[in-house]
Amino acid sequence: MALLCGPNFFYMTASILIGSAIITYLLKFIQLDIRPFMSTKPGKIIETTATKVCERVVDMLAISDPLTPPSSSITRSSRGYLETLPLRRGSRPEVQGISSPVQRSQLPPWEQKNVQDRLRNLIIEIPEKCPVSTYLGRSTFEPASPTSLYARHRAFNETQYYGEIISANTEDGFIHSSLHPSDVRVVIEKGWGQRHPLSGRLTARLTGLVDANQPSPVEGSKVLLYAPRNNEDLDVIGKILNAAVWWVGGIDNSFDNEQVVGSTEW
Incomplete structure (x- = not known):
């Protein structure tokens, strides 16, 4: 041991x-x-x-319990984007996998394809609104590929970091994202997601060692968002996606312009 x-x-x-x-x-x-x-x-x-x-x-x-909120020092030194979220109704879905987790239950029914289309549109509209700060991944435009959004500039610990903001499998709605650790706590407590299995301190350090071009992500910032089951769920997911853009992209896309809101000062 x-x-x-x-x-x-x-x-x-x-x-x-x-x-x-x-x-x-x-x-x-x-x-x-x-x-x-x-x-x-x-x-x-x-x-x-x-x-x-x-x-x-x-x-x-892998972390021992993905439902335990992160205890990053950032949660004690700064506030997140999300003040509050409504409580998600029902039990949590089943999530399997470590390096590439997938959701196995509570997936949107096929007859509600408008939910998947709305989720994809939510993500695609972000770089249309904020082209200086964000851009879509190439795989977004390939059939049956995740819809991915990236930041053009961001600073983690005074180091330039061009990171992935969102990667959503819009066929089933399961989302991999990065949030301020305080927002990860809100998401977990309200039942909308859980920590990524590889979001611990050791993994964050090793990420920087293996790939020198991608500085280590902040411990506890990687999160899995459960697939929206209906349009009501999707409205909440939309708010969480705004928080992800603010955290990794450094801008608040709820504004009509690309106004920087000071998130890069952490």
Whole structure:
């Protein structure tokens, strides 16, 4: 148990992730196509073994309880965007997965396709309104792909960070997003979502080690928003999306212009 909690575990995990990143970049640099090898029996064995190892490492990095609000120092030093939210009716849906969680129950019925269309439109309209601060991901325009929104500029700990604001599977409405840790607390307490399994302190640090181009996200800011079941749910999700744009994008898109509201001062 001491190994899993102490600095040795941290260095071991960091070494695995950094080593994997180095190998990936090296293969890309020398333009070596390993697909023919991976289709062979030894290649498949290596791939299966690597997948199992990665799953074990990711499982050890996951937070113990996604319904426990984050205890980030930011929640004590600054306020979030959301003052309050109405209580979500009904029980919480079933969410499975660690690195790429998916919602398994309480999905919008197919006959309510207007809910999915409205969700997609909510996201697409944001960069139309705030083109200087936000833009849509390329996958947004591909069939059956998530609708993704990114920030053009933002500062985390005085470091420029071009981060993902929202990634929504608009076929079922399940949303991956980033919020101010105080807003994550409100979302959890009112039943509209839960923390991403990989939103802990250790994961935030390792993210910066593996990808130098993406500075570490703030601990506890990654959140999963449950799929809206009807238009009433979607109205609340719309408010939460505004909070995400404010947190990662640094602007309040509820205004008609791209007025900066000072979120980059944290």
